[in-house]
Amino acid sequence: MTEHLSSAVLDVRGLCVEFPGRHGTVSALSDVSLSIRPGEILGVVGESGAGKSMTGLAVQGLLEPPGRISGGEVWLAGRRIDQLDDKEMQQVRGRQIGAIFQDPLTSLNPLFTIGAQLVETIRLHLKLSKADAKARAIQLLKEVGIPAPEARYDHYPHQFSGGMRQRVVIALALAAEPKLIIADEPTTALDVSIQAQITSLLRRLCDDHGTAVMLVTHDMGVIAETADRVAVMYAGRLVEIGPVGDVLKNARHPYTRGLMASIPALGRRVERLNQIDGSMPRLNAIPTGCAFNPRCPEAGPRCRKDRPEPAPVGSGVSACWLNAGGVL
Amino acid sequence: MIVFLIKRLANAVLVMLAVALLAFLIFRFAGDPVELMANEQMSQADRIELREKLGLNDSFLTQYGRFVVNAARGDFGISYRNGQDVMTLIAERFPATMELALVATILSLLIGIPLGVVTAIHRGRWYSEGLQFVSIIGVSLPSFVVGILLILVFAVTLGLVPAFGRGDVVQLGWWSTGLLTASGRASLLLPSLALALYQITLVMRLVRAEMMEVLRSDFVKFARARGVPRRRIYFRHALRNCLMPVVTMTAMNFGSLIAFALITETVFQWPGMGMLFIQAVTFLDMPVMAGYLCIVSFIFVTLNTLVDIAYAVIDPRLRDATR
Numbered sequence: 138m139t140e141h142l143s144s145a146v147l148d149v150r151g152l153c154v155e156f157p158g159r160h161g162t163v164s165a166l167s168d169v170s171l172s173i174r175p176g177e178i179l180g181v182v183g184e185s186g187a188g189k190s191m192t193g194l195a196v197q198g199l200l201e202p203p204g205r206i207s208g209g210e211v212w213l214a215g216r217r218i219d220q221l222d223d224k225e226m227q228q229v230r231g232r233q234i235g236a237i238f239q240d241p242l243t244s245l246n247p248l249f250t251i252g253a254q255l256v257e258t259i260r261l262h263l264k265l266s267k268a269d270a271k272a273r274a275i276q277l278l279k280e281v282g283i284p285a286p287e288a289r290y291d292h293y294p295h296q297f298s299g300g301m302r303q304r305v306v307i308a309l310a311l312a313a314e315p316k317l318i319i320a321d322e323p324t325t326a327l328d329v330s331i332q333a334q335i336t337s338l339l340r341r342l343c344d345d346h347g348t349a350v351m352l353v354t355h356d357m358g359v360i361a362e363t364a365d366r367v368a369v370m371y372a373g374r375l376v377e378i379g380p381v382g383d384v385l386k387n388a389r390h391p392y393t394r395g396l397m398a399s400i401p402a403l404g405r406r407v408e409r410l411n412q413i414d415g416s417m418p419r420l421n422a423i424p425t426g427c428a429f430n431p432r433c434p435e436a437g438p439r440c441r442k443d444r445p446e447p448a449p450v451g452s453g454v455s456a457c458w459l460n461a462g463g464v465l
Numbered sequence: 466m467i468v469f470l471i472k473r474l475a476n477a478v479l480v481m482l483a484v485a486l487l488a489f490l491i492f493r494f495a496g497d498p499v500e501l502m503a504n505e506q507m508s509q510a511d512r513i514e515l516r517e518k519l520g521l522n523d524s525f526l527t528q529y530g531r532f533v534v535n536a537a538r539g540d541f542g543i544s545y546r547n548g549q550d551v552m553t554l555i556a557e558r559f560p561a562t563m564e565l566a567l568v569a570t571i572l573s574l575l576i577g578i579p580l581g582v583v584t585a586i587h588r589g590r591w592y593s594e595g596l597q598f599v600s601i602i603g604v605s606l607p608s609f610v611v612g613i614l615l616i617l618v619f620a621v622t623l624g625l626v627p628a629f630g631r632g633d634v635v636q637l638g639w640w641s642t643g644l645l646t647a648s649g650r651a652s653l654l655l656p657s658l659a660l661a662l663y664q665i666t667l668v669m670r671l672v673r674a675e676m677m678e679v680l681r682s683d684f685v686k687f688a689r690a691r692g693v694p695r696r697r698i699y700f701r702h703a704l705r706n707c708l709m710p711v712v713t714m715t716a717m718n719f720g721s722l723i724a725f726a727l728i729t730e731t732v733f734q735w736p737g738m739g740m741l742f743i744q745a746v747t748f749l750d751m752p753v754m755a756g757y758l759c760i761v762s763f764i765f766v767t768l769n770t771l772v773d774i775a776y777a778v779i780d781p782r783l784r785d786a787t788r
């Protein structure tokens with residue numbers, strides 16, 4: 138077990154995140170465990186509010202106070218990072234974990250040229266002279282497919298189209314050769330016609346650089362095309378994780394099966410996963426037992442009483458009584 | 466853009482004409498100019514002749530038109546009190562008021578911006594909330610009270626700086642400056658602080674609000690995710706995005722600083738345009754009052770127009786909207 142885990146770039150163990158509030162504490166994540174190996178792309182899917190972004194933010198140490206990690210551990214390349222202070226995390230963010238946000242229109246500072254923002258990131262993390270940093274910035278722009286990078290270097294964000302800006306964001310994420318990139322819905326805000334370009338660019342670059350990726354998305358088509366493994370989240374918990382082929386063809390968890398049924402055909406894209414009857418419970422109103430039980434077609438008495446823990450099944454992990462001794 | 470420019474300029478001219486009308490009414494109808502000018506020995510015939518010479522028998526519109534044309538050339542007539550040219554009188558006093566307002570503006574930025582940043586970053590801490598509270602007091606205290614308090618503490622009790630006057634001034638062409646002498650600078654301190662206090666709280670509150678807004682934006686979060694240190698995010702990435710509205714407000718408010726300087730100048734016996742105006746009021750020196758009104762309004766309107774135009778030039782969306 139330890140052997141396998143130590144080879145992982147990212148290893149999240151039993152992560153819990155809570156938000157203390159006026160009406161008591163809500164737990165936004167409970168007991169989330171997942172790991173990503175070097176060069177691997179882990180897709181993370183689930184309905185809106187499932188906790189996908191929260192997982193990424195917790196790993197980067199970017200939870201908005203009063204939100205905080207209340208349990209579990211985060212290991213990055215063999216080093217525990219969930220207890221580092223903000224100064225130490227600054228050296229992890231950008232250097233070891235690159236980030237890609239959803240909306241490229243708002244991710245870049247409008248008052249600085251993209252060149253300035255690239256050089257800033259590069260020089261924060263790598264000991265390079267100004268000239269070398271600029272050369273590297275131009276090289277990165279070329280790599281992410283920006284035409285005439287020398288000329289574009291001095292341009293401001295508003296002078297780029299959405300797709301081009303997301304390429305700049307990818308260049309920023311790669312600026313210091315991080316081991317892991319957390320991409321939170323990198324194509325959701327983009328025009329449908331360029332979504333595929335951006336995902337395949339991401340896939341290619343991470344292959345070239347051996348970068349692992351945590352790819353949060355609503356798009357099962359993107360998962361099918363780019364991810365190696367997929368993690369399914371529901372109400373702040375991980376319900377299933379496994380190799381993408383197995384999960385798509387042979388899901389173990391009823392929720393995952395519901396999600397799969399909501400894809401019209403493999404490769405076509407849907408905006409939202411909403412084929413399952415009912416909606417996800419609010420975080421302060423999660424039913425006892427399995428969080429999914431009110432919507433689950435296969436729920437039994439045990440599901441309403443006890444909570445199923447994630448357990449290895451076949452090539453993956455699933456948290457469902459069906460896979461752990463039945464629902465009765 | 467051209468249409469916008471023309472509209473904006475026409476607007477400014479209209480406002481100035483209205484101000485001129487007000488100034489003219491004061492000059493012409495708040496007391497009879499001939500009576501105010503005449504001395505005891507003047508005969509009735511002399512008075513009638515003077516009335517004719519001043520054009521006071523012409524129609525209202527003719528008189529108003531003449532007033533506007535003269536004012537546009539900087540001719541507001543001569544002071545009833547000492548017979549000097551009004552424009553010369555104002556020009557003499559102009560540098561004192563200008564330096565006061567400029568230093569007050571600089572102070573308000575130097576003090577207001579850091580305070581705004583600090584209270585935005587550390588909101589919820591006792592000192593931020595304390596500053597917020599004090600700033601409410603700062604906004605509501607009348608400036609003469611502030612001035613008197615400052616004089617009491619720093620000039621009378623501590624004896625650190627002069628309580629009134631401008632100190633020694635140096636003449637640079639027609640401009641007299643107090644900035645080049647030690648006593649001039651020391652004298653400038655209290656009045657400019659008194660004048661700046663209100664503006665400081667405005668700048669602080671604006672910067673605080675803008676900072677809190679910007680700190681919520683995606684590019685700040687993304688900068689954090691890139692590993693940019695907090696201080697750099699606050700002062701380089703966030704603050705820069707707040708400065709545009711601060712500059713705008715400062716430019717817009719410069720006119721009111723000059724107007725408010727009237728009170729500060731009275732409290733500190735500062736020999737500026739405001740004092741000139743107050744003296745003119747006590748002596749019923751109508752041409753000086755009318756001149757002051759026109760000049761201050763002119764500064765006010767010019768600044769506002771320039772800011773509006775600058776905004777339209779810089780922000781393409783605004784330009785399109787007003788087309």
Ligand SMILES: Nc1ncnc2c1ncn2[C@@H]1O[C@H](COP(=O)(O)OP(=O)(O)OP(=O)(O)O)[C@@H](O)[C@H]1O
Pocket residue numbers: 156163165183184185186187188189190191192201204420
């Ligand atoms: N400040 C907060 N206080 C309390 N709860 C919060 C806070 N911020 C987020 N949450 C909750 O945490 C949960 C997880 O949100 P998260 O953004 O991770 O969802 P997501 O899976 O990324 O959804 P989406 O697909 O819409 O991006 C949500 O249910 C949200 O209500």
Ligand code: SF4
Pocket residue numbers: 390391392427428429430431433434435436437440445456457458459464
């Ligand atoms: S544990 Fe029960 S309710 Fe939950 S998913 Fe499995 S079968 Fe459905």
Ligand SMILES: [Mg+2]
Pocket residue numbers: 189190191321
């Ligand atoms: Mg999200």
